[in-house]
Amino acid sequence: MKKISLDSNYRTEFIDISEQVSKSANELGIRDGWISVYIPHTTAGVTINEHADPDVVSDMKDVLDRLVPWEGGYRHAEGNTAAHVKASMMGSSVRVLVRGGKLQMGTWQGIFFCEFDGPRSRTIWVAEG
């Protein structure tokens, strides 16, 4: 298992980690199989979506913030309920095929770490399988 460390800069932020995941696949020696990205946090998620136009994930942030506003009369005393809900909506892991040591994704696809309660220092787990 490899760990990727990153620092988010905003409360809500989609960060393209495709390069780091690709590098991890090499370091893990995965030639043909699957690589998985797992988020060990409860106020961040991971998703695969378009990496070509940054407006896509910017719009996605806005839609999620509208659906699950930060202020919502929530019970959770820490005040970051919205981040928890959005983390579960995106999910805690994604998987990508590896063939010949290279990530296999669609032309427009990138892997995005989804920060919902930043800025923070975060760790991402990457493993074969």
Place this chain on the structure above:
Amino acid sequence: MKKISLDSNYRTEFIDISEQVSKSANELGIRDGWISVYIPHTTAGVTINEHADPDVVSDMKDVLDRLVPWEGGYRHAEGNTAAHVKASMMGSSVRVLVRGGKLQMGTWQGIFFCEFDGPRSRTIWVAEG
């Protein structure tokens, strides 16, 4: 890895691909393990839900369209932000157990390709693991 090709007919459409996935499991020679369905597109997703009553996925389309309307003052110039968001809400892959060469799902479960920006010709990747 096997590829499944399909043509969607509407902007939003849930297409039951359980049969094609089951056939792919046989072609891949999977007896006991997992089979994964991966969508290499960013405006389509995949989910497992009820296949018995087509009203279920029809209702699901309506709910998602209400939550993420097509027109929303989005930045993404291509105009299909809603499709990208719904793709991430459903997810880019699902996995199903295989035992004795047969998909193991609940009685009411089917695997649905979720078109959110059709009609289009689409490709789905299916692989062991």
Place this chain on the structure above:
Amino acid sequence: MKKISLDSNYRTEFIDISEQVSKSANELGIRDGWISVYIPHTTAGVTINEHADPDVVSDMKDVLDRLVPWEGGYRHAEGNTAAHVKASMMGSSVRVLVRGGKLQMGTWQGIFFCEFDGPRSRTIWVAEG
């Protein structure tokens, strides 16, 4: 494959199944790899989120109920469309790393069975991979 049985007590309920999944990992003899939790139902899902403060999943229930209300002029005659939609929003499976026979999750993470159409008797499938 191991099966976990449980009874839900409310229409919507998030039930922490981390202990049962950990026990299943031992029974399956998984030392180093992945364990998967699969929900063979179409009105229930599974997610990983905070287990420390029960207000988190309580808030999550409320947010999902607001986004997808039980009464919504749906077509599906059985009347539980909202449960189907929320099941797909959470997802039908999650995976967790196992190292040295122990589940590897973040400090605050637990695995939650998401009941959306209870109370019912439910079965959860757990398998290596």
